[in-house]
Amino acid sequence: MSYDNPQFWMMIASIVIAICFVAMAFALIAIAVTVKRVVATVRNVEERVEPLFEKVNAIGEQGKLISVQFNDISENLSTATRHFAESAGLIREEVAELKLLVGQTAIVAKDKVEMVSHTIDRTQLQVISTTDFIQRKVVEPAREIAAIMAGVRKGLEVLFAPAPKQIDRVYVEDEMFIG
Numbered sequence: 001m002s003y004d005n006p007q008f009w010m011m012i013a014s015i016v017i018a019i020c021f022v023a024m025a026f027a028l029i030a031i032a033v034t035v036k037r038v039v040a041t042v043r044n045v046e047e048r049v050e051p052l053f054e055k056v057n058a059i060g061e062q063g064k065l066i067s068v069q070f071n072d073i074s075e076n077l078s079t080a081t082r083h084f085a086e087s088a089g090l091i092r093e094e095v096a097e098l099k100l101l102v103g104q105t106a107i108v109a110k111d112k113v114e115m116v117s118h119t120i121d122r123t124q125l126q127v128i129s130t131t132d133f134i135q136r137k138v139v140e141p142a143r144e145i146a147a148i149m150a151g152v153r154k155g156l157e158v159l160f161a162p163a164p165k166q167i168d169r170v171y172v173e174d175e176m177f178i179g
Contacts, residue, residue, distance in 0.1 A: 039106065049091055064078075
């Protein structure tokens, strides 16, 4: 195929577009895998923190029982219990924020995937319409012009061709050779 042939350039453009589609598909897969891993990590952290909440609550209850029995130690234990409760509250808040962040990230990722999907569909329609336009406006007229030029060339060859030899004389064998 020649570099001057429009079909060659159309084929090159189609290959470049196909490579772009493949690159976008790999990018979408990478985003989906990353979001899935983040969600799994947050769930794992939540599962590990939940037993700590139970332990903190149990320690708080034990501290209350000891404070009733021992007035001197009650002040220290209530302070420790308060710190544990505050820590548990902070941990719960952080886990809630992480859940919210992961939820928002998943929504944004879904929106981006949908946007990229729409972009791919729109690009495909544009490539098809461009190919059809080039076919109608460039390739078909070029074929017609080539056919007309071939006809004109044959007509000129007929007009300017030497006169045919007369058949009324005998030719030597070499003159009769067609080739």
